Amino acid sequence: MLEQGLLILVSTVLANNFVLTRFLGLCPFMGVSNKIEGAMGMALATMFVLTLASVSSYLVYQYVLLPLNITYLATVSFILIIAALVQAIELIIRSQSPLLHRVLGIYLPLITTNCAVLGVALLNVRQQHHLFEAALFGFGAGLGFGIVLVSFAALRERIERSPVPEPFKGAPIALITAGIMAMAFMGFTGMVKA
Amino acid sequence: MLSAILGLSLLALTLAALLVWVARRFPADSDxxxxxxxxxxxxxxxxxxxxxxxxxxxxxxxxxxxxxxxxxxxxxxxxxxxxxxxxxxxxxxxxxxxxEKPPLVAIIDEASCIGCKLCIQACPVDAILGAAKRMHTVIADECTGCELCIPPCPVDCIDLIPAPQVASLPNALKRAQRIQMQVRA
Incomplete structure (x- = not known):
């Protein structure tokens, strides 16, 4: 059990990183990696939402969709759950901690459209995880996303100050950097068999 | 077919109820x-x-x-x-x-303005209109006379004149709230 959980965690954080090997959640990965502070806020918020979304979508799949025999509606209902969840979390944060709400700002609602969240929910179903595994899978995905996002933001802050050739400035060099990062993460592939 | 419609509607209703409950339970700030x-x-x-x-x-x-x-x-x-x-x-x-000063509005000497956009960035209420290397002008109704545009101007072409009428407070408040909403959204 513990070994299995550790395996899932290492696998999702490093070997099958959601951003760099599954290419999910690329939009916030490119969009909010300009500043390291923003990237940290986004990473924390995404980690939180991913874990919750993974668990709740698993529960709905197992106890609503399967008994009613309507598993083909999984994608639609998962989108519904994620949107409601993000909205609820935003409401809670806004009233409980306006400061955190101001720090996270626009990134919080943006998570609704982060395909990594939907990806986690759907992969849970495909890989037939049980509840504990689903929670770990969601948390691991969020952790992996967060690590990659923050380190990528750190890289981009340094690239900003270096003499990049004119045609490569901005998005092109960022994409090249992301590609090199993805290649570096390929080194983890042999570690875990997915 | 029926179970699909029922199941999905039930799910949506439950989530809606959850959201309503959360919104009631955790009312948004504004002391x-x-x-x-x-x-x-x-x-x-x-x-x-x-x-x-x-x-x-x-x-x-x-x-x-x-x-x-x-x-x-x-x-x-x-x-x-x-x-x-x-x-x-x-x-x-x-x-x-x-x-304490009487209400003021900013006015740009349009002949000297070089269109540098610095005052536009400084304006807290978006009351200055203009584009790069084009003449800027102040929307007098929106201007609060805060003087924040004066220091950044490199050619010193902004003056403050007494406001033609007392700035309408309800409008200013509404505008400030609108800007806050935009910042929040």
Missing amino acids: PLVVEIETLLPQTQCAQCGYPGCRPYAEAIAQGHAEINRCPPGGTATIQALADLLGCEAKPLDESLGE
Whole structure:
């Protein structure tokens, strides 16, 4: 059990990183990696939402969709759950901690459209995880996303100050950097068999 | 087919109920006292009080972190109104922050303007209109006379003239709230 959980965690954080090997959640990965502070806020918020979304979508799949025999509606209902969840979390944060709400700002609602969240929910179903595994899978995905996002933001802050050739400035060099990062993460592939 | 429709509607309804419950259980911020204090402030967003705008200053007053005599554009009248609202002594204006002046609006000497956009970035209420290397102008109705556009101007082409009429406070407040909504959204 513990070994299995550790395996899932290492696998999702490093070997099958959601951003760099599954290419999910690329939009916030490119969009909010300009500043390291923003990237940290986004990473924390995404980690939180991913874990919750993974668990709740698993529960709905197992106890609503399967008994009613309507598993083909999984994608639609998962989108519904994620949107409601993000909205609820935003409401809670806004009233409980306006400061955190101001720090996270626009990134919080943006998570609704982060395909990594939907990806986690759907992969849970495909890989037939049980509840504990689903929670770990969601948390691991969020952790992996967060690590990659923050380190990528750190890289981009340094690239900003270096003499990049004119045609490569901005998005092109960022994409090249992301590609090199993805290649570096390929080194983890042999570690875990997915 | 029927179970699909029922199941999905049930799911949606449950989530909607959850959202309604959360919204009721955790009402969004806006301390009524902050709102009341904010309506008394002149909405110049001039930051002379040391806070980035009228809303943050109102929040600081409500939490007891700030004195009520830090608003030079509001002057004695605002201090008196705040003292009445909060039930404390009215104090003379803190002169180190600025002096009380009649309502002003900025005006750009359009012949000297070089279109550098620096004043547009400085304006807290988006009252300056213009594009790079084009002449800028001030929308007098929107201008609060906060003077924040004066220091950045490299050619010193902005002047302050007495406002044609007393700036309408309800409008200014509405505008400030709109800008806050945009920032939040």
